[in-house]
Amino acid sequence: QVQLVESGGGLVQSGGSLRLSCAASGRPFSTLNMGWFRQAPGKEREFVAVILRSGSSTSYADYYADSVKGRFTISRDNAKNTVYLQMNSLKPEDTAVYYCAASGYLSIYTQWTSYNYWGQGTQVTVSS
16 A cells, blocks of 8 residues: 655745645555646546656656646655655646656556555645
8 A cells, every 4th residue: 555645735826836745655666656636626637747667666757748848847756755746837727636646557647547546635726
């Protein structure tokens, strides 16, 4: 079983930045594929970014939704068992609850149903 705890959400003005963190426990962190999703009121949960294992245990690849590409960056620190989402140039349409997700194996990384483990979510609100 993997436990995920997000932090770092809050209220920020349009154009501002936030960094979300997700601390994982319960399984060797380096073996996990880690993703971020978000869900706005009345909308479906949508893919934001993922950092995938690629080849060796220390090699990873990151992918992003088109809506955040160039503004958001996902990264991980295996020594701290933590994945981050650096969000820059935030827009009001980025307002949502952001969820951290993890899975040892991923079939389709953009689909939330592919992930086995989820955090409780953290609210991000961007004011105009």
